Amino acid sequence: MTIEGTQEYSINMGPQHPSTHGVFRMVVHLDGEVVTKVEPKIGYLHRGLEKMAESRTYTQFIPYTDRLDYLAGPHNSLGYVQAVEKLMEIEVPERAEYLRVIFAELGRIASHLVMIASGSLDISGWTPWSYCFRDRERILDFFEMTAGNRMTPNFVRIGGVSHDVPDEFMPALKSFLEDMPEMMEEYYGIFFGNEIAQSRMKSVGILPKELAENLLITGANLRASGVQYDVRKAEPYSIYDRFDFKIPVLYGCDTYDRHFIRLLEIQESKKIIEQAFRDIPAGPVMAKVPKVIKPPVSKVYHRVENPKGEMGWYIVSNGTTKPARVRIRTGAFVNVQMLDAIVKGWKIQDLVTIFASMDLVLGEVDK
């Protein structure tokens, strides 16, 4: 049998592949090296977190929330805990609010560092990867010295935080903040300013503004497509309205901008942490909450700006100690749908960079 013309070549990337982040699986249809179609297959990390929540008490579910976006644990639990606090109408002490913000923003920096690192690793940049992980390590050390766990600190509690930070935390944080400008320069010099890296990323994988809005893309991916939207400004939660920070926005819509906006966001997070570090008051870190958390019969929706996008928590309470239903809207899960739309026509090498620029965490996608 002879085959006329060219034949489509479909290859299976993942769930076991060196460059898929986590256990994401793509069925890639190729014409030579050019991608004609990508079918994302998800669900390899599905743990049924929403169902698990129904069989655990409100407090028992907090550690599970850390495992959603496991690169930025504190922000997930912040969203969940604040939703429960809305149900219970609990006032949180000032110091606890500041500590929550510091931890949430440290988590954001850590998450963005991993994103930049894996983005560079996907075009074979081992050295920038190493630099980013070196600095992320210091953030994980902060989590460890405070909460004991490195990646999933389980620090936020209903009514405050689990305990105050140790004495060595604040000096260490100060020196970290002082070192940050130098780190930023290093990342720029070795990765963002690199001629080859720019040629690999600039004007590759365009996500136009209209498409981004129509696909409900949120987070840094949306802001790299020219939409200035951030839940921290649009609907301030916790004490984010007290801080002076900007929402960076880029108009390139390409892979490079989706990487670069993370660097800009790290700088804004640094500003927030500096202000929180300056203003943090002394006092208790835990409000007076009942021993048994039993919210009244009602429902609540609360949303926060997770590093991966907007994260929404819909909790239905039936008046018992366990939630009747928990629904989690995660940014990364919704962002998956942009993949097929923006990789068409690019080469298989670009598919890898474009996929990295989406910054997916499979814990969030599969839940």
Add this chain to the structure above:
Amino acid sequence: MDALNNLFVNIAAAIRGLFADSHSFSADLTINIIAFIILFLIMVVAALFLSLVERKFAHWVSQRSGPNRLGPHGWFQFIADAVKMLGKEDITPANVDKFFFKMAPMMLVGVTLMVFGVIPFGKGMVAIDLDLGIFYFFAISSLSTLAMLMAGWASNNKYSLLGGLRAVAQMISYEIPLLFSLLGVIMITQTFNLSAIIEAQETIPFVFLQPLAFIIYLIAGIAETNRAPFDQIQGEQEIVAGPFTEYSGLRWGLFMLAEYGNVVATSAIAVTMFLGGWYGPGFLPGWLWFILKIWLVIFLMMWIRWTFVRMRIDHLMHFAWKILLPLALVNIFLTGIGIYVYELLIARIGG
């Protein structure tokens, strides 16, 4: 010093002296077999050691600790790696083309070893002193493309096939600027013999006369040895390991051996053609200078590898055909003018 300089030459002469007729067929055969064994050992040891140095260098660049368990600062790690490689199970997947699958790594190593045959490590220290040395180098190293394609095709794996096809596209494209960058040197020396080319550099290494050619050679050489930023063939982020995806154990080890052997060979040719070969300040024997210069080039290649990210395959082809090749032609043109002017001057001074 002189004894040290001619150490290996004297040993060879002594072995020849054992035979009744020192230029008989049996004497030549013995010397060639010994030279072959020594070259193979040089290649294996250099490759193993290089794999460790590469990691050490990478970790130094990116501020990690690297292998640090076995021996002082982990410097014996390569022995453990070799033993591990030998002890691994040799897996041949079910649907591969068995003959070519097994043939490919051996062929690649054989090709690399054959290149070593013409490298003059010191004055008189060359296994086969061919008059067409540099021509031989190109003819033989082109064969490694075939081995890559063989591995990619025989593996019966989609990633391998993509890698094999990339290998053909890339290595054939970069061979042309590589060859053309050396033409300038050949025009000046008017010989293909590698020893003669080194002897022509006694006063001044050709890197000063042919700086552009040296840069072109280095870039194209990195591409020929498939190292970052030109490692499309085994780009693990896209195509897992390219043609090597299905290989395991010692067969995979042979590919690595060939890769590092190629790095050494390419650096050795760079030293021969541009950096003055065995010539150097007299306090060290010539062959040691040669080895030190090889290491200098290897470090340059590692530095580039761990600083830059991988290029895209179409950018890579554009770079070869639209930038490197015209530059190499310009270099040849300038060399021609230079030689003409030089000869005019000589004629005037002489007259």
